[in-house]
Amino acid sequence: MQQREEKQLEASVESLISRVAHLKNALHSFIYKLENEYELTWPSVLDNFALLSGQLNTINKLLRNEKTPSFRQQVIIPLLLSPDRDEDLAKLTEQRVPVFSHEIVPDHLRTKPDPEVEEQEKQLSAEAARIGPEVAQKQIQTLNKLCSNLLEKLSNPRDDRDADNAALRLNKQSFNPADTNALVAAVGFGKGLSKCRPPGPVAPGHPGQGNMMGGGPSLQQVTVGGGSGQLQGMGPGAPQQQPGKMPSNIKTNIKAASSMHPYNR
Amino acid sequence: MEAPPVSVMPVTGGTINMMEYLLQGSVLDQALESLLHRLRGLCDNMEPEMFADHELVYLLKGQQGNPFLLRARRSLSNPTAPWHLRYLGQPEVGDKSRHALVRNCVDVATSHSLPDFLNEMGFRMDHEFVAKGHIFRRGVLKVVVSKLSRVLVPGNTENTEPLSLSSLVELSVLAPAGQDTMSEEMRSFAEQLKPLVHLEKIDPKRHM
Numbered sequence: 001m002q003q004r005e006e007k008q009l010e011a012s013v014e015s016l017i018s019r020v021a022h023l024k025n026a027l028h029s030f031i032y033k034l035e036n037e038y039e040l041t042w043p044s045v046l047d048n049f050a051l052l053s054g055q056l057n058t059i060n061k062l063l064r065n066e067k068t069p070s071f072r073q074q075v076i077i078p079l080l081l082s083p084d085r086d087e088d089l090a091k092l093t094e095q096r097v098p099v100f101s102h103e104i105v106p107d108h109l110r111t112k113p114d115p116e117v118e119e120q121e122k123q124l125s126a127e128a129a130r131i132g133p134e135v136a137q138k139q140i141q142t143l144n145k146l147c148s149n150l151l152e153k154l155s156n157p158r159d160d161r162d163a164d165n166a167a168l169r170l171n172k173q174s175f176n177p178a179d180t181n182a183l184v185a186a187v188g189f190g191k192g193l194s195k196c197r198p199p200g201p202v203a204p205g206h207p208g209q210g211n212m213m214g215g216g217p218s219l220q221q222v223t224v225g226g227g228s229g230q231l232q233g234m235g236p237g238a239p240q241q242q243p244g245k246m247p248s249n250i251k252t253n254i255k256a257a258s259s260m261h262p263y264n265r
Numbered sequence: 266m267e268a269p270p271v272s273v274m275p276v277t278g279g280t281i282n283m284m285e286y287l288l289q290g291s292v293l294d295q296a297l298e299s300l301l302h303r304l305r306g307l308c309d310n311m312e313p314e315m316f317a318d319h320e321l322v323y324l325l326k327g328q329q330g331n332p333f334l335l336r337a338r339r340s341l342s343n344p345t346a347p348w349h350l351r352y353l354g355q356p357e358v359g360d361k362s363r364h365a366l367v368r369n370c371v372d373v374a375t376s377h378s379l380p381d382f383l384n385e386m387g388f389r390m391d392h393e394f395v396a397k398g399h400i401f402r403r404g405v406l407k408v409v410v411s412k413l414s415r416v417l418v419p420g421n422t423e424n425t426e427p428l429s430l431s432s433l434v435e436l437s438v439l440a441p442a443g444q445d446t447m448s449e450e451m452r453s454f455a456e457q458l459k460p461l462v463h464l465e466k467i468d469p470k471r472h473m
Contacts, residue, residue, distance in 0.1 A: 174296030174461045179431035181467070184289050186413055186428055188469030189334075190322055190392035193415055193428075 005069055012068040019062060023055045078105055282442040285353065285370035288451055288464040291431040292410070300434070300461050301399060304408055307457055308401035316411075317341040317397040319422050321380065323388035335388060337379050341395070341422060347374040356468060363445070364452040366466045370439060395425050398432060405447075406454055409435045434462050 030048040033040065062068065083101045090098040097104060112118060128136065185191035292300045305313060318338050325333040338349045354369030375382075380390075398411030412432045414425035436455060438447045455464035 175290060175292050175463060176431055179429045180291035182429055183291050183413060183433040184467045184469060193392035193394055
């Protein structure tokens, strides 16, 4: 029985040593990277952190493994302390621990946490004991609820979220579908632009009046080319009609003038 | 290795058949600034190009039903630039899943005697309008944000009246016939402009 335990202990210590060695290498390369590379991007730093966290996870899993005997029950006693330099130890620890003496033993063989950490832990446990079990339970429940809410929000597809936001943003609409259709129709085949122009959204009251005088001279310019005398008579007579009819009148006159085409198409 | 499937018509001479892929939308004037900012960020880094164009649409009424339509466009901000003549065909009735409007497109640059020439040929000017706005590029994609105005007195482009309180936003690509990958790219770009503008395939015949 004891042999089995010893073997288990040995095996687990071996695997622990190898895992810790991996972790050490990862930390080493990360520190090197931080110190030497100037164009470090956040994603690569994140990758390193992810690697470290993964390795710590495996170490945790190893320690939690049922085949691992409880290390707490083991006691390490230094049998020989000497202030002399120990070459083998130095080689083993890559020159970090050259001497196995009274100074390094309390740090390296420590089982209790650091004094500051111990203080904080004491405070936390005192606080936990003070608030009582019911309050503690309620706090645990609130925390669980918050976490599950957040997880749900994060895991839901984006479309659901956008639909909710769209409803809220209805009053701040930045486009008008009716306008889109009107514009596309205007560009596509001149709806609202051609001779039989329907009254636009802005009633052409004053601007229409202003154009009456402008319409006269340009009409005469066109009819000079056409050469029919009776059209010039129409020009001065036209302004007396209603504003809405005015543009159509001008255009029909133009058509009449150019219908006398030499090639008669 | 087998030869790739022939999906493009062979070029037998003359010009390559160019197709225009189009997505249209509009933006209200109060949201125009934010749209321009977003486009400036999304599109290629260049000086924001403004334009002011006067477009005249000429119709040739033949004996058959459908009149033949040609669009002549001149720049108001650059009067010495050549005129631009464009023919746009009927939208291709392909598979409904295609995200953009596809139609045949022929573009030529012409001299300043274009209106007279078209009149001599027998075309009649159907309507005209003035478009002023901005043009952005992103690779082959072209985004045009323009404010359309009605010309109140034919020929007089100084006196114009805005057609509506919105600006027209058009996303277009000119590609040779047979390339169907464009509509996916256009759709993903259009997604980035939501919810400011909804660019979609609008069939002009629906609004006749």
